[in-house]
Amino acid sequence: MSVDEFSMSAEKRSHWLLSFWRSTVGKKVVMALTGAIGVGYVVAHMLGNLQVFEGAEKINAYAALLKSNLGLLWTARSILIAAVGLHIVAAYQLARTSQKSRPVGYKRWRSVGSDFASRTMRWTGPLLGLFIVYHLLHLTTGAVHPDFVEADVYQNVISGFRVWYVSVIYIVAMLMLALHLYHGAWSMFESLGVNHPKYNRLIRALATILTAIVVAGFIAIPAAVLLGFIS
Amino acid sequence: MHLTLNVWRQKNASVKGKLVRYEADDINPDMSFLEMLDVVNWQLIGKGEEPIAFEHDCREGICGSCGMMINGVAHGPRPATATCQLHMRHFKDGDTIYIEPWRSRAFPVLKDLVVDRSAFDRIIQAGGYISVSTGSAPEANSVLVTKQNSDLAMDAAACIGCGACVAACPNGSASLFTSAKISHLALLPQGQPEREGRVIKMVEAMDREGFGNCTMHRECEAVCPKAISVNFIARMNREYLRSLLKGEGLP
Ligand code: HEM
Ligand code: SF4
Ligand code: FES
Numbered sequence: 001m002s003v004d005e006f007s008m009s010a011e012k013r014s015h016w017l018l019s020f021w022r023s024t025v026g027k028k029v030v031m032a033l034t035g036a037i038g039v040g041y042v043v044a045h046m047l048g049n050l051q052v053f054e055g056a057e058k059i060n061a062y063a064a065l066l067k068s069n070l071g072l073l074w075t076a077r078s079i080l081i082a083a084v085g086l087h088i089v090a091a092y093q094l095a096r097t098s099q100k101s102r103p104v105g106y107k108r109w110r111s112v113g114s115d116f117a118s119r120t121m122r123w124t125g126p127l128l129g130l131f132i133v134y135h136l137l138h139l140t141t142g143a144v145h146p147d148f149v150e151a152d153v154y155q156n157v158i159s160g161f162r163v164w165y166v167s168v169i170y171i172v173a174m175l176m177l178a179l180h181l182y183h184g185a186w187s188m189f190e191s192l193g194v195n196h197p198k199y200n201r202l203i204r205a206l207a208t209i210l211t212a213i214v215v216a217g218f219i220a221i222p223a224a225v226l227l228g229f230i231s
Numbered sequence: 232m233h234l235t236l237n238v239w240r241q242k243n244a245s246v247k248g249k250l251v252r253y254e255a256d257d258i259n260p261d262m263s264f265l266e267m268l269d270v271v272n273w274q275l276i277g278k279g280e281e282p283i284a285f286e287h288d289c290r291e292g293i294c295g296s297c298g299m300m301i302n303g304v305a306h307g308p309r310p311a312t313a314t315c316q317l318h319m320r321h322f323k324d325g326d327t328i329y330i331e332p333w334r335s336r337a338f339p340v341l342k343d344l345v346v347d348r349s350a351f352d353r354i355i356q357a358g359g360y361i362s363v364s365t366g367s368a369p370e371a372n373s374v375l376v377t378k379q380n381s382d383l384a385m386d387a388a389a390c391i392g393c394g395a396c397v398a399a400c401p402n403g404s405a406s407l408f409t410s411a412k413i414s415h416l417a418l419l420p421q422g423q424p425e426r427e428g429r430v431i432k433m434v435e436a437m438d439r440e441g442f443g444n445c446t447m448h449r450e451c452e453a454v455c456p457k458a459i460s461v462n463f464i465a466r467m468n469r470e471y472l473r474s475l476l477k478g479e480g481l482p
Contacts, residue, residue, distance in 0.1 A: 098403060200462070
């Protein structure tokens with residue numbers, strides 16, 4: 001067989017985008033890219049949120065600014081919704097493939113390579129999904145917020161987190177995010193093939209540091225409200 | 232040494248199996264794990280029972296046939312060691328050892344500890360080769376390979392196709408094996424002409440066999456008797472994307 005025949009073999013092949021999506025490697029690339037959008041979003045969101053420490057005017061003005069351009073707002077929201085949607089569909093399909101790959105399990109199995117974060121991705125992911133729904137109903141639409149004031153983000157955050165179990169929900173969710181990011185923010189580089197002996201340790205370190213900063217930044221807010229640092 | 236073994240016994244591919252307990256006496260710590268099983272089998276044959284079927288050939292870590300789960304770890308507790316190279320001195324007198332076959336939909340159990348690894352052969356058939364015309368060998372120095380690439384290609388080519396990576400992976404993924412095979416050819420000049428088509432076809436073949444997908448648990452690299460690095464999995468992903476972006480090997 002000539003080289004040409006090999007690479008362009010005559011067998012009927014589906015569109016490249018379809019075979020990309022169907023392959024486990026391609027679907028994992030989708031997970032990594034949509035995950036990376038998520039990582040970018042949580043970093044930006046965390047930094048924006050920290051403005052509650054600068055007082056009501058500052059954060060409310062910031063919130064108003066974000067909502068001032070409806071076109072931009074909905075473009076960003078559409079990208080995020082699409083990313084989360086693709087991320088979930090890919091996660092579900094890949095998880096099913098993996099589950100089906102071992103119909104008979106082991107009587108004894110011992111971990112020698114994985115860690116807690118990698119083994120819990122399929123729990124922390126869906127739990128984050130539930131949290132995202134709750135969070136939107138709580139601080140975006142106010143549907144489950146007992147004292148919701150339209151457009152007064154500062155007030156909504158403070159009165160929301162004064163309810164101790166609401167703060168606990170947020171803090172626990174952020175610990176889930178910590179686990180998900182500790183593994184995901186590293187493994188997305190591997191899924192995309194960004195791997196080189198020179199940078200591998202750096203990538204691992206960056207994922208860990210990023211996880212710590214993002215999660216600490218998010219948790220600081222309910223913690224500060226509960227401890228009475230902001231009111 | 233005296234050992235208590237719990238060994239998976241299964242008559243053939245179509246019946247159910249179960250763990251059966253055996254007391255193994257007179258085990259010498261200098262025996263390999265397979266020699267220990269040989270002793271147990273002699274005792275079983277002496278009693279008129281069916282010996283434990285396990286696959287083996289080279290008994291020196293190069294053929295890849297001897298894989299089994301030993302106390303829940305593929306090829307047992309020693310890193311970079313195939314079952315045939317594992318010595319009984321790494322166990323203690325009186326230990327209980329669980330021995331199970333590889334578990335994967337793509338590796339059906341044929342008998343006891345023997346599984347059918349033909350799925351790996353089909354992945355290789357899909358592209359894990361180079362097409363060379365016959366004739367006299369070319370002058371060796373006419374094709375240069377950097378030391379770095381030749382070392383890296385050798386690291387990948389060390390894969391013996393044992394299937395431990397699949398067996399150990401919580402996802403039942405064959406990514407370490409497939410990536411090793413894709414990488415050693417992609418790193419060498421001889422592998423270049425078919426490089427783009429190869430990765431697409433081998434990944435498709437891997438998926439077709441029903442293996443799971445890699446989530447970077449890194450269990451595979453920890454049990455691999457040849458210590459193949461998961462960096463090759465990242466390389467496979469990179470090769471896949473490169474092929475996709477270049478557009479070759481695709482209609
Ligand atoms: C909405 C609910 C979510 C679900 C169901 C989910 C599920 C998953 C699953 C199952 C994985 C694969 C785990 C693995 O490969 O070991 C994963 C990976 C990942 N997730 Fe999520 N996740 C969700 C939300 C998020 C969010 C909000 C982010 C961003 C902060 C995120 C970032 C990532 C990243 C970066 C990866 C790694 C991708 C890769 O390995 O290539 N996920 N997710
Ligand atoms: S990569 Fe390692 S564990 Fe997997 S088949 Fe090759 S030698 Fe065995
Ligand atoms: S018998 Fe050949 S690798 Fe173990």
